[in-house]
Amino acid sequence: MSKTANKKVVCEKLIEYGKKDRDIVALTSDSRGSASMTDFGNQLPDQLVEVGIAEQNIVGMAAGLAASGKKPFITSYAAFVTMRAIEQVKVDVAYSNVNVKIIGISGGVSYGPLGMSHHALHDIAVMRAIPNIKMIMPADRYDTEKLMEELVNYEGPVYVRVGRNAVEEVHQSADYEFEIGKADQLSGGSDLTIIATGELVSTALKAAELLEEDDLDCRVINMHTLKPIDEKAIIKAAEETGKIITVEEHSVYGGLGSAVSQVVAENHPVPVKVFAIPDEPAVTGYPEDIFKEYGLTPSNIAEKAKEMFD
Amino acid sequence: MDKIEFLTEKAAQIRRDLLKMIVNAGTGHTAGSLSNTDIMTVLFYEVMDIKVDDPDWDDRDRFILSKGHSVESYYTILADKGYFDKEELNTFCQYKSRLIGHPNNKVPGVEMNTGALGHGLAIAAGMAKAAKMSKKNYKVYTLMGDGELAEGSVWEAALAASHFKLDNLVGIIDRNNLQITDNTEKVMGLEPLAEKWKSFGWEIIEVDGHNYQELINAFTKSSEIKGRPTLILANTIKGKGVSFMENKAEWHHGLPSEEELAQALEELSSKGEVI
Ligand SMILES: Cc1ncc(C[n+]2csc(CCOP(=O)(O)OP(=O)(O)O)c2C)c(N)n1
Ligand SMILES: [Mg+2]
Numbered sequence: 001m002s003k004t005a006n007k008k009v010v011c012e013k014l015i016e017y018g019k020k021d022r023d024i025v026a027l028t029s030d031s032r033g034s035a036s037m038t039d040f041g042n043q044l045p046d047q048l049v050e051v052g053i054a055e056q057n058i059v060g061m062a063a064g065l066a067a068s069g070k071k072p073f074i075t076s077y078a079a080f081v082t083m084r085a086i087e088q089v090k091v092d093v094a095y096s097n098v099n100v101k102i103i104g105i106s107g108g109v110s111y112g113p114l115g116m117s118h119h120a121l122h123d124i125a126v127m128r129a130i131p132n133i134k135m136i137m138p139a140d141r142y143d144t145e146k147l148m149e150e151l152v153n154y155e156g157p158v159y160v161r162v163g164r165n166a167v168e169e170v171h172q173s174a175d176y177e178f179e180i181g182k183a184d185q186l187s188g189g190s191d192l193t194i195i196a197t198g199e200l201v202s203t204a205l206k207a208a209e210l211l212e213e214d215d216l217d218c219r220v221i222n223m224h225t226l227k228p229i230d231e232k233a234i235i236k237a238a239e240e241t242g243k244i245i246t247v248e249e250h251s252v253y254g255g256l257g258s259a260v261s262q263v264v265a266e267n268h269p270v271p272v273k274v275f276a277i278p279d280e281p282a283v284t285g286y287p288e289d290i291f292k293e294y295g296l297t298p299s300n301i302a303e304k305a306k307e308m309f310d
Numbered sequence: 311m312d313k314i315e316f317l318t319e320k321a322a323q324i325r326r327d328l329l330k331m332i333v334n335a336g337t338g339h340t341a342g343s344l345s346n347t348d349i350m351t352v353l354f355y356e357v358m359d360i361k362v363d364d365p366d367w368d369d370r371d372r373f374i375l376s377k378g379h380s381v382e383s384y385y386t387i388l389a390d391k392g393y394f395d396k397e398e399l400n401t402f403c404q405y406k407s408r409l410i411g412h413p414n415n416k417v418p419g420v421e422m423n424t425g426a427l428g429h430g431l432a433i434a435a436g437m438a439k440a441a442k443m444s445k446k447n448y449k450v451y452t453l454m455g456d457g458e459l460a461e462g463s464v465w466e467a468a469l470a471a472s473h474f475k476l477d478n479l480v481g482i483i484d485r486n487n488l489q490i491t492d493n494t495e496k497v498m499g500l501e502p503l504a505e506k507w508k509s510f511g512w513e514i515i516e517v518d519g520h521n522y523q524e525l526i527n528a529f530t531k532s533s534e535i536k537g538r539p540t541l542i543l544a545n546t547i548k549g550k551g552v553s554f555m556e557n558k559a560e561w562h563h564g565l566p567s568e569e570e571l572a573q574a575l576e577e578l579s580s581k582g583e584v585i
Contacts, residue, residue, distance in 0.1 A: 052498025117425030
């Protein structure tokens with residue numbers, strides 16, 4: 001499997017679409033290098049607005065740009081743009097319902113050693129609680145490519161979270177359907193469903209492979225869209241497989257696990273097990289260390305999955 | 311050894327130690343720490359009233375590293391002062407180390423967790439206000455980056471500090487003219503910077519941020535100012551002390567190779583040859 005950082009794909013696609021549509025504007029907050037957006041700045045300097053280290057301003061200005069006919073794409077640190085600027089997101093973008101796309105970079109624990117100020121483990125919870133804005137976490141470069149195409153064609157507020165590091169591909173090729181709001185089933189199965197989002201989808205796939213060795217047939221769902229979440233796919237999984245596991249790089253509160261549990265509890269109660277980051281300042285270290293600490297690994301997920309059959 | 315010789319020697323040692331720590335960890339914000347090493351050395355070895363064996367002493371002067379990414383200079387100084395064992399610097403940024411990549415108040419000597427830019431001045435203003443309310447004499451210092459000044463929260467705190475006449479508060483700006491992307495004036499212009507702070511009601515003292523005597527004089531003068539906070543505008547060189555890092559934006563979080571480290575240590579040893 002080859003590896004690509006999703007943020008790189010974001011930039012490539014923004015350059016491609018930006019050349020065709022001069023109303024596409026990228027905004028950066030001293031985040032150009034970190035977002036891999038330097039190329040965009042070099043190739044389309046007139047379509048880049050640099051606001052300096054000012055996350056509230058970047059969101060407010062993007063709202064104004066959108067309200068005046070531009071198509072702004074913010075590329076800024078997930079940790080800051082979804083916290084520092086959350087009122088601008090809520091009021092200026094979502095409430096006024098303007099066409100702003102926010103790409104949160106270095107999401108989750110990408111900046112593991114830098115501590116809680118730089119971890120973004122709250123954004124699913126926060127964004128899902130704000131009306132009008134959609135939230136998406138692509139799993140790999142194919143998802144990101146297709147998502148960018150959808151984003152330029154969709155008018156309205158969307159928040160996208162990507163990580164800092166290169167991620168493994170979870171698709172063999174671009175030959176599959178990607179639609180905002182629609183779950184992407186990666187493998188069929190009838191014993192158990194693993195629903196994962198973002199850059200841990202590859203971990204879910206590996207857990208499913210391990211379970212296959214024990215003759216457990218897993219359905220794996222890439223839930224790239226956290227809002228609106230694909231309730232039908234969740235209910236179907238509950239009905240057809242009877243057990244659900246969720247995997248996410250997010251707080252255990254308010255994330256994918258919470259969302260799935262709510263849908264399951266209301267529609268077709270079955271056991272759900274949530275793999276996420278517990279309610280504490282996450283330990284510091286590199287992402288792999290942090291995932292290991294909290295059991296977000298294929299082997300631990302597979303082991304716990306087996307216990308669901310005891 | 312006189313004061314200036316001591317500070318010269320000490321700052322060179324801190325720079326060497328922090329570079330070694332960064333290379334050992336394989337990560338770090340290199341140039342920003344070198345930029346403010348002289349300022350922090352003067353503060354911790356000459357200006358602030360602190361007790362290493364009693365880090366929580368009620369009347370201690372307070373320091374908030376608002377530009378939290380320059381934590382390398384901070385940890386290195388705290389270890390050298392004796393707040394914790396120097397050996398621990400080898401754990402910088404490692405799994406579960408308390409020496410994480412931004413100030414962590416689980417580390418003795420660190421008052422508050424920082425890392426998100428634009429927070430320090432408001433926290434410092436709160437501490438200074440508390441001193442006024444409880445009639446305490448401690449002073450509060452906070453060190454900010456110049457790129458950091460684009461955050462609106464800095465200016466909210468600047469208003470408040472002036473409004474509350476916090477003459478026990480000293481803000482310091484590490485004016486190195488660089489942030490991650492480029493020169494600050496290209497990214498988001500700050501000039502005329504001194505005038506901005508002045509118009510907010512602050513006393514402005516502009517110094518060469520690598521000149522120990524000028525820094526000492528500025529801190530001394532700040533204690534004499536009554537009725538308003540002081541802003542020390544310290545003109546600095548990002549990457550100071552290592553020729554190939556100076557004034558280069560790419561060294562913001564650049565990681566020196568072993569050879570580059572060796573060269574840097576050599577350049578820094580000649581500076582400290584006063585003893
Ligand atoms: C709120 C927030 N936004 C963005 C960052 C990422 N960041 C870390 S350092 C830095 C540049 C800081 O530049 P400056 O303040 O000039 O510091 P110095 O040049 O002394 O390193 C940025 C953008 C952050 N830590 N906090
Ligand atoms: Mg600077």
